[in-house]
Each structure stands twice: as C-alpha cells, then as structure tokens.
Amino acid sequence: MATAVSFQKISRYFGPVRAVDDVTLDIAEGEFFAMLGPSGSGKTTCLRLIAGFEQPTSGHMEIFGVTSEGVPPYQRNVNTVFQDYALFPHMTVLDNVAYGLMVKGIDKPTRHRKALEALTLVALGSFGSRRPSQLSGGQRQRVALARALVNEPKVLLLDEPLGALDLKLREQMQVELKALQRNLGITFVFVTHDQGEALSMADRVAIFNDGRIVQVGSPEDIYERPNTKFVADFVGSSNVLSPAFSKAAGGPEKWASLRPEKIGILPARAKPSPGQQGASAKIIAAHYQGSVTRFNTRTANGEVINVTVPSSLGKFAEGDEIMLHWPKEALHIMAGEA
Amino acid sequence: MSFSRSVSNTLFRHPNWFLVILLAPPLLWLGVAYLGSLSVFLFHAFFSIDEFSGFIKYELTLATFAELFRLSNFDVIIRSLVMATAVTLASVVIAFPFAYFAARYARGKWKALFYILVMLPLWSSYLVKVYAWKLILAKEGIISWLAGELHLTWALDALLAIPVIGGPSLSISFLGTFLVFVYVWLPFMILPTQAALERVPVSFIDASSDLGGTPAQTFRHVIFPLALPGIIAGSIFTFSLTLGDYIIPQIIGNSSYFLGQAVYSLQGTAGNIPLAAAFTVVPIVIMGFYLAIAKRMGAFDAL
Amino acid sequence: MRSEGSPLLLKIAALACVAFLHVPLLLIFLYAFTTEEKSFQFPPPGYTTKWFGVVWERQDIWDAIGLSVKVAGIATVLALILGTCAAAAISRAKFFGRDHISLLFILPIALPGIVTGIALRSTFGIMDIPFSTWTIVLGHTTFCMVVVYNNVLARFRRTSGSMIEASMDLGADGFQTFRYVVLPQIASALLAGGMLAFALSFDEVIVTTFTAGQQSTLPIWMLNELIRPRQRPITNVVAIFVIAVTFIPILAAYYLTREGEHTAGAGK
Numbered sequence: 001m002a003t004a005v006s007f008q009k010i011s012r013y014f015g016p017v018r019a020v021d022d023v024t025l026d027i028a029e030g031e032f033f034a035m036l037g038p039s040g041s042g043k044t045t046c047l048r049l050i051a052g053f054e055q056p057t058s059g060h061m062e063i064f065g066v067t068s069e070g071v072p073p074y075q076r077n078v079n080t081v082f083q084d085y086a087l088f089p090h091m092t093v094l095d096n097v098a099y100g101l102m103v104k105g106i107d108k109p110t111r112h113r114k115a116l117e118a119l120t121l122v123a124l125g126s127f128g129s130r131r132p133s134q135l136s137g138g139q140r141q142r143v144a145l146a147r148a149l150v151n152e153p154k155v156l157l158l159d160e161p162l163g164a165l166d167l168k169l170r171e172q173m174q175v176e177l178k179a180l181q182r183n184l185g186i187t188f189v190f191v192t193h194d195q196g197e198a199l200s201m202a203d204r205v206a207i208f209n210d211g212r213i214v215q216v217g218s219p220e221d222i223y224e225r226p227n228t229k230f231v232a233d234f235v236g237s238s239n240v241l242s243p244a245f246s247k248a249a250g251g252p253e254k255w256a257s258l259r260p261e262k263i264g265i266l267p268a269r270a271k272p273s274p275g276q277q278g279a280s281a282k283i284i285a286a287h288y289q290g291s292v293t294r295f296n297t298r299t300a301n302g303e304v305i306n307v308t309v310p311s312s313l314g315k316f317a318e319g320d321e322i323m324l325h326w327p328k329e330a331l332h333i334m335a336g337e338a
Numbered sequence: 339m340s341f342s343r344s345v346s347n348t349l350f351r352h353p354n355w356f357l358v359i360l361l362a363p364p365l366l367w368l369g370v371a372y373l374g375s376l377s378v379f380l381f382h383a384f385f386s387i388d389e390f391s392g393f394i395k396y397e398l399t400l401a402t403f404a405e406l407f408r409l410s411n412f413d414v415i416i417r418s419l420v421m422a423t424a425v426t427l428a429s430v431v432i433a434f435p436f437a438y439f440a441a442r443y444a445r446g447k448w449k450a451l452f453y454i455l456v457m458l459p460l461w462s463s464y465l466v467k468v469y470a471w472k473l474i475l476a477k478e479g480i481i482s483w484l485a486g487e488l489h490l491t492w493a494l495d496a497l498l499a500i501p502v503i504g505g506p507s508l509s510i511s512f513l514g515t516f517l518v519f520v521y522v523w524l525p526f527m528i529l530p531t532q533a534a535l536e537r538v539p540v541s542f543i544d545a546s547s548d549l550g551g552t553p554a555q556t557f558r559h560v561i562f563p564l565a566l567p568g569i570i571a572g573s574i575f576t577f578s579l580t581l582g583d584y585i586i587p588q589i590i591g592n593s594s595y596f597l598g599q600a601v602y603s604l605q606g607t608a609g610n611i612p613l614a615a616a617f618t619v620v621p622i623v624i625m626g627f628y629l630a631i632a633k634r635m636g637a638f639d640a641l
Numbered sequence: 642m643r644s645e646g647s648p649l650l651l652k653i654a655a656l657a658c659v660a661f662l663h664v665p666l667l668l669i670f671l672y673a674f675t676t677e678e679k680s681f682q683f684p685p686p687g688y689t690t691k692w693f694g695v696v697w698e699r700q701d702i703w704d705a706i707g708l709s710v711k712v713a714g715i716a717t718v719l720a721l722i723l724g725t726c727a728a729a730a731i732s733r734a735k736f737f738g739r740d741h742i743s744l745l746f747i748l749p750i751a752l753p754g755i756v757t758g759i760a761l762r763s764t765f766g767i768m769d770i771p772f773s774t775w776t777i778v779l780g781h782t783t784f785c786m787v788v789v790y791n792n793v794l795a796r797f798r799r800t801s802g803s804m805i806e807a808s809m810d811l812g813a814d815g816f817q818t819f820r821y822v823v824l825p826q827i828a829s830a831l832l833a834g835g836m837l838a839f840a841l842s843f844d845e846v847i848v849t850t851f852t853a854g855q856q857s858t859l860p861i862w863m864l865n866e867l868i869r870p871r872q873r874p875i876t877n878v879v880a881i882f883v884i885a886v887t888f889i890p891i892l893a894a895y896y897l898t899r900e901g902e903h904t905a906g907a908g909k
Contacts, residue, residue, distance in 0.1 A: 053806050072350040073809040074817075086807035090825045100811035103821070151811060346814035356815075357734050361742070364727035364786065368745055372783050375764035376756070382763070432661065435654030443647040454895065459662045461837075461891040463844045465863045466880040470665035472867065473672055476681035480668065483683045524662065582753020585846060589867050598755050602850075605759055618756055625752075 002029045002064065004155055004187040005050055010059035012045055019045040021211035022059070027155075027189060029064075032181050034190045034198035037208030038234065043191045046208075047157050050189060051080050064154060074103075079148035080157040083164070085140045087132035093119070093143050094128035100151040118150035119143070121180075138169045145180075155187045162197065174201055195235050199223060207231050214336070224259075228336030232257040239263075239305050246333055248301075249277050255334045260308040262330040265295070265322050272325035281305060283320045297324065380622075383615035394611060402612045406620065411600070411613075415620055418597040421512075422580040425519040426573045429527040432520065433572065434565075437528050441535035456532075460525035468589055471518045475509035475590060482507075505592050515591035519580050526575035534568020535561070570632045577628060581621040597621055666884070673877035681873065692874040702879060705862040712774060712858060713842035716781035720838045721831060723782070724789025732797035747791070749784045757783060758851030765852070772854025780852040781845060785838035792834030796827050833897040836890035844887050859883060 005027040012020040020042045027033045035043035048054040049061065052073035061068050063076060079100070087096050094115050095102075101111035119125050122142035132140055141161060148156055161177075162170045178201050181188045192198050198205050199219040206216045207230075215227045226232035232240045238257040246256040272278035281297040284304075288311065295307045295316065305324060316322060349356040385394050386401050405411060440452040459467070474480050485494040498504040498511060505511030538561060546556040584598025595603070597617060604614035673692060675685035696702055731743050749757055761780050770776060804826070808818040846860040853861055859879065866876045 051806075051810055053809075070351050072347055072814070073806070074812045074814050075347075078810075080807070080810045082803045082807055084801055084803055086801055086803035088804065088807075088822060088825075099808070099813070099821070103808075103811065103813040103817045147811065342816045343814050346816055349815055353734075357730055357736065360726045360730040364723040364730075364746070364790075365742065367723055367786070368749070368783070369742075371764075371779075372749060372757070372760070373745065375760040378767065379760040379763040432658055435651055436658035439647060439651055439655035443651075454892070455659055455662065457891065457895060458888060459666065461840065461887060462666065463860070463880070463883045463887055465844070465846055465860050465867070466669060466883055467665065469863065469867055469876065469880055470669050473668055473681045473683075474665055478680050478682045480683040521661065521665065524658075528658075578751075578753060582755050583847075584755055585864065598753070601755060601759060605762070611763060614759065618759060621753060622756065 003027070003062070004029045004031065004064060005189065006062040007046070007049075008060040008062075010046075010049065010056045010061055012042075012049060012054055013057045018211045020049065020056075023211075023213055025206060025213060025216065027187060029154075029187055030185050032178070032188045032190065032201060032203045034192060034202035034205045035208060036192055036195060036198040036205050036234075039193060041208035042211035043193075043206075043208045044159060045211075047080075047159055047189060047191045050155065051078055051157055052076050077151075077153055078155045078157060079151050079153035080159065081141075081144045081148050081161045083159045083161070085132075085144040087140055087143060087147070089132055091132075092128065093124070093130050093132065093135070096132065096143060097128075097147045097150055099147065114150055115146075118146040121149065122146045137164055138173070141165065141173065145177075149184070149186075153186065155189060158188060158190045160192055161190075162192075162194075170197075177201065199235070207234065209234075225332055226257055227334055229255045229334060231336075232334065237306065241303060241305070241331075244301070245279075245299075245303050246331070249279075249331055251331065251333050255336075257332045257334060258305070258326060258330060260294070260306045263305070263307045263309075263324050263326045265307060265309055265313070265316055266325055268321040268323055270323045272323070275328055276325045277328055277331065278323050278325040279303075279305075280321065280323050283316055283318050283322060286316070286318050297322065299324075379611075380615050380619060382612045383619055385612045387610050387612055392609060402616045403619075405613060406616055411617075414595045414597060414600045414617075417594065418581055418621075419624070421516065421519065421596065422577045424516060425523065425580045426527075426576045428516070428520045429524050429572070429576045430531075430569055433524060433527040433531050434569075437532035437535055437565075437568075438561075440528075441532050441538075442540075456525050456528050460529070464522065465585075467522050468518060468586055471514070471521060471590060472509060475507070475514045475517070477507040477509070479509075509590050510592055512591060515587050518586050518590050519583070522586065523576040523579050526579065527569070527572035530568040530571040530575075531565060532568070534565045534571075538564045567635060570635050574625075574628065574632055578621070578625050581624065669877055669880050669884070673874055673881055675874055675877075678872050678874055692872075692878045695872070696875055696878045696882075699875070701857070702859075702862065702875075705857045705859045706882075708774065708777075708856055709843050709859040712777050712781055713839045715778045716785045716842045717835050717839045719778070719782045720785035720789045721835050724786045724834065724838075725793050725827070725831065727786070727790050728793035728797055732794055733802075747787055750787045754784075754845075754847035755851075758848040761848070762851040772852065772856070774856065776852045776854070777849055777856070777858065780848040781842040784845075784848065785842055788838045788841060789831070789834035792830045792837070793827055796830035800826050829897045833894035836894040836897075840887040840890045840894075844883065 003026050005025075007023050007025040010020060010023045010025075011018065023042070023046065025046075035046060037043045045054060049056055050063070050068075052068065052071060052075075055069065063078060068076065087093075088099065091099070094112060097115035097118050098111040101114060106114075116125060116128060119128055122145055124139060124142050124146065127135065127139065127143075132143065135143065141164075144161070158177075162173050165173060174197060177188075190198070190202065199222070202219060204216060205219055205222050207214045207222065209230050215222060215231050217225075222231065222235055223238075226235060226238065229240050232238045232255075238259050241256045241258055243253040243255055247253045249256075266272070266278075268280060279299050281299045283295050283297050285296040287294040287296075291311055292308050293311045295309070297305050297307060299305065307324065349359075382394070383402055384398050384400070385396055386399050387393070388395050406415065440449065440456075444452050476482075482491075482494065485491045494508075497513065498506070498508065503512040503516075505513075508514040508517075542560055542564070543556055546560045547553070551559065582598055584596065584602045587596045587599055597620060601614050601617045604610045604617060672681070672685065674688045674690060675682075676687035676689050677685055727746055731739065731746070758780065761776075761783070764770075765772065765776055804822055805818055808822040809815075813821060844860060845858075846864055849858055849861055850864070857865070860883075863876060863879060863883070866873075866879075870876070
C-alpha cells in the first residue's frame, strides 16, 4: 500500500517551545490513524502540519509522494474537520458544504447536487436550507464532515471531532465514523486525547508526549505491550510496576506493566501453581462493580497493584492479607527508558 | 496559475510580508505622521521665545516650563483642574441614579430604550449641544423665564451674585460653564457606571440585606465599591475631556481662560509655540497620573 | 426577576436625568420656529417656518455642507481602509511590540482633540503645507481610523480564527477567503464603523479649527455663528439638520452592531 503521509525528522518550534520534536512517521493509504496524547504533546501541531496551517521548522514531509513544504492549505488534497467545526455562520448548510467546490469554480447546479449527496451521506439531506446556528452540536459535526468529504480528499484530518459531543452521541459517532472510513477507503488522521476513542476506532495509534512520538502500533500493541511507563500510564488501567519489582520477579531491572484482569487472588501464604509468579499483598480497598470486583492492593514493598476478578470469586474483603498470582508471560517488561 | 493565486501563494510563504503590508499604512499614518507631529510639537516646550523678536530660540531650556508657574499661567491650570474635578463629581451624582435604575430595574425593551436615551445625546453634535445651552442660559432664556413664573427671580439673582462663580447672567458665569460641561460629558459617565452595575449580581444585594444590612449599608458596603471601577472609568472621560476643551468656555462663561483656551490663543494670536507646547504637556501629564491611579483601581476592566 | 418595583426617589432621579439629557435638544427644535431673531427670548413671541426657506437660499451654508460631506466622505473611506488593516494585523498575529502598537491606535481619541489638532497644525507650519481640504481630511482620518479600528477589531475577536483556516483548507486562496468569508463576517462592523466615522467627522470642530485655514465646514460655520450671532434662528435650523445627519447613522450603527453580536453569539 502507498504511503499517504510521510514525516521525515519533522520539527516545529514556536520560539523556544518544541511543539513537534524530530518526528518520523509514515501513515499508509486507507489507514485509520489516531494521534493520541495529553494536551500540548504535539499531536494537533502534527495535524496542522499535514493540513498546511503550520510549516515545519526542519525536516521533510510528503503527502502521497509530493513534497509539501511551502504548499499552502488550499493546494493540498487534504481536508480538515475542525474541533469547533468552523462552519460559516453567514451561509446556509448547503452553501457551507458546496464552498470547496465553489472556490474551485464548479458551476452551481453541479456543486449543489454534490453537496446534497454529501449531506445525504451524513443523513442531513433535508437540512440544506438551514443556517448552522439552527443545528444541534451533533448535526453541525456531520455538516463539517460532509463539507470536508465533498472535496474527495485523499486524507481527511479530524481534530478532536467528538470532543464537544455528549457521551451517547460520541459513541454513536464513533461507530458511524469508522463505518464511513471503511466504505470510502480514505485515509483518516484523527487527533484525540481520549484513549478509549483512539483504541476503539483506529487501525494504528501513535502516542505523543512532549512533541515526540513515544510508541506507534496497533491498539492491541499499545494496550497489551506498552513500551514505556508513560504509555502504560496514559493508555489506561494497567498496573505500572517499578524496576525493583521486575527484578524481584526474575526479569531485567526495568519498568513493567501487568493488566489487572490477568491477576488472580489466593489466600495468604498459598503457593502459586507452576508457571505462575506471586507476591503477597494486603487489600486496601474493594470496589464492587457488578460482574467484577476491583481490589486495590499493596505489597510489602509498597507497590500498589490493582486487581480485577469476577465477583463470583469475591470472598475477600478490605484489610485481608492475600497472595497475588499471574502467568509469568503476563508481566510485560517495557523496553523504553522512562 | 492566476495572478491572484500566485500573489496569495507568495504571501502564504512569507506571512511576515503580509503583516507588514497590513501594518505599514496605519503605522505610517499614526506612528510617523501623528506621533511624529505630536513629539515635534511637544518638544518645542524645551525651547523658548525671544522676547524682542518674537521668534523661537532653538536652545534647550527649562525656562518655558518655569513660566507655567507664573501666577497668571498657574491660575489657568488651577482653574481647569478645579473645574474638571467639579464636573466629574457632579457627573457621578447625576449619573449614578440613572445608571442604577437602568441596570437594575429596566428590562427588555426598556433596557434598549434607556441605552438609546444615553447614546443619542452622547453622539449628537457637540456644537448643537453647546448651542442648546446658550439658548437656555441666556438672560432672556428659559431659565430666567421659569424663575420669573415661579417667583424665584430673587433666588437666581442671589446665585449670580455669588463672587467667582456668578456673573451678569448664567451664560456669562462659571456656573454656566460648569453646567454645560456636566451636560456634555454626562453620558460618558453613565455608560461605564451602568456597565459596572450590571455586573453586580442581584444575589449580592439580597445577601447583604439577608445578613441584616439596611439599604443604606448595602449601598455603602456592597453596591458602591463594586460600581467604583466603572465610576473611575467614566471619570477618566469627564476629567480629560473637561481639561482639554476650549470651545465651551469660549461660548459660555466669562473671559477667564482654561487650559485649552490658553493653548489655543498661545499658538494662534500670541504665536508662542513653546509656551503652548508646555501648556499642552500639563493635561497629558495629569492624565498620565490619573490613568496610572485608575489602572491600579481596576478601572480598565470596566471599560 | 425582582418582584418589587423601584423606589420612588430613584425613579424621580432617573427621570430627571433623562429630562436633563433631552430637554435642551428639544428646545433647539422650538427655537427654529421663533419669530425673534435678535435674542433667545423665551417663550418665543411668535412662530414661523420662514427660517427653513432662508437657510435654503444661503449659499454659505450650502458650501459648508458640501465641504463637510466631502471631508467626511474621504476621511471615512481612508479610515475604513487603514482601520481595517490595523485591526486585521493586531487580531491575527502576535508580534513584538503589539501591545504598544495597539495603544498607539487608540491614542488619537484618548488624547484631547486639541492636542491632535495643535500637533498637526504645527507640523503643517514647519513643513510649509498650505491649509486645504486635504489638511482637514488628514486630521479627521486620524481619529476616524480609530473608530473603524475599534469596531472591526471587536468583530475579529468574536470571529473564530478557525473559520479562515477552514476556508483555506477547503481550497480558497487568501483573496477568495477574504471575499467569501472574512468580508461577509466583518461587513456589518465595517458599515457601523464607517457610519460612526462619518458622523464623527461631520460633527468635528476642535481638530478642524486647527487644520482648516479659511474654509468652513458646517461645524466651523456654526461655531462662528455661536461666537458672533447674526440671524439666530438660522443656526437652529442648521442644528436640526446636523442632529438629523448624525442621529440616523448612529442609530443604524447601533442596530447593526447589535445584530452582529446576536448572530455571533448564536453561532457558538
């Protein structure tokens, strides 16, 4: 498959601030690619570099094999869905969607027909004559999507497009966006700070921190095999264990991650079965969550370990001394330094 | 590629050129022509006038500034300051009830109406407003007539008999000048005061009375302190506008000079540009201090 | 919403203030119809409409009106261009010295008019520039620019910056973006700013006295009548005309900017 977007040692500085710092990255054609990271980590700047709103301070960038430095946004076959949607308030919905075609000089009947098709695609076919101010947040989001898609971009950039929607709508839009991307086969580059969103939608995820990419991989890679403490912390509910703990468990002296659902609980002083590792601990708190119960435990060395077990096994209570055990291969040693 | 597209591309690649193109015309106008004129003129205050030839002596000196402290000149400064202070205080007293009423009790259509009722006199012709008062204050005008109808002519005469502020008629007295100043600058006090009062939540007033505050105490300890930044913002206008005006005292008032008139006659008939410049420095310095104090009291957030 | 009414005393004070602001302007109308031309006698001894006819015949008044319209027109056009450029630059970019420059842009109305006027006059003197229509225009543009600048800047600040990026993203170059997105967004602010600038220039007297030489704009004509009155009711008729010419654009500008705020707020 062809490379849609290629970053080669791209940096973007704002004065002394290194918003993007030496990023090398390839995004394949037709891929649903997520850029995930805390705010200020450089993911949005990367998106703006692809769109052409920012120019790299150094490095080389290509979009479908064409050098993109110095190419203004209006000459890139890339379109953006903005975080605040940026719909033009003085135009109708139809004129908003037809805008890109209008400035290219396409005649009115053609551009209105195409705009209507795009609106129908996002299930807003009958809303063309309204003003953006007369639409709900979710509807505006769809108009923004239609306005970008009508130009048949080769890459669609989405800047936290679901951030302003409420939870239920967000989940619905996640499904719809994913289906849309599969049907159209367009490369989607998606910026978010919501790990759940990134993991559930993307083919591949890049984790950003301090202007650098810390890890790129499939959602499963990222979730199961984080390569640094930062990724494990950021992506979610995994236990992050100290280098001392790894060493005591027979591994190298590096940070490790251990998923809560991989851990089982035995009574204190019970012996883990062969192939399993164990550590004695004390239950600090128990949270009943329906089908599962979540325990916060602490080992003698002060390591805090969260454990999720089916509630049917839940005969343990706060204050109990217990033995934790897990399959040897479940303890994932992280290669990265931090 | 079309011409406009290539221009657009060039500007895109050089965003600083675009900024320069945008900024250059207004900056040349205000930064060079206006600020330049201002600096050159004000710098004349460091020169002096040759008493015999009447020409400007281009030697740096502080003598011209010293001249400001001569009795006749210093009088003008003091008179202007007293007038500006009096006008500001009177504006506060008249503006506050109106602003308070408009901010707290007017709703919807009434609120818009009140706003327009202030905006119209604010923006209507300055000369027309001054002229209206010439009609009102004239010896044969409506005030004298009203006083006669109400058998209060004796009171008006008594008022005009007061030394310094009185005079042969209202239109030839400090009292008249004062009235016109208050009238002309009053809207500048109302608008910021009202804006500040709008931002006082009703719950504050309810809380104060709930805690046992009488209306007078609520006013003194809650409403007034919260409205103060707005009042100070308004006073910047009334004070500065009064200090710089030279048309009103020329039309309504006796023949003693205010700052603006002094500057006007010095640069015109008297041809003493250095002293005119020194006089011009006075309101600028006073307003500089005033603004510094106002800024510290948070008046700029109320603008 | 508060249920209790306002205190009576407050109501009276507020009404008195309204009367104080408006009765003097109403008197101007009354005096335009008086038969007494030598003094400001109240109540007028009789009423007539002949002064309107007299004004119609007076060439000096027509000349003054012509000059005022010309000056205000040119100053407004220049102010629109310069003020919009300044507002665009200040709103879109962060650059060194931006705060100082934005202070400079409000200086002409922050300082008393006499300072602006006298500074320009002394420069004309030093550079040997003869007084003309253009010296008046120069003075007026200086403060009209500020009015336009303030109006347009306020609108730019309420307009989402991503709107311009969205337009470029959809394939519009800088000129197309200006034509289809920026201009429609700031149009009403430009109109309002332009109207205020026109009204301000049409009414301006202080700066004009320093930059006009022998020519008379309408306010200068009125000032001369105020200092050396001849046929007094004529001045009243002219005053009514000036009130009309300045009120209408100001009311229109008020509604235009309100409308703008309304739509911008609804777009959020």
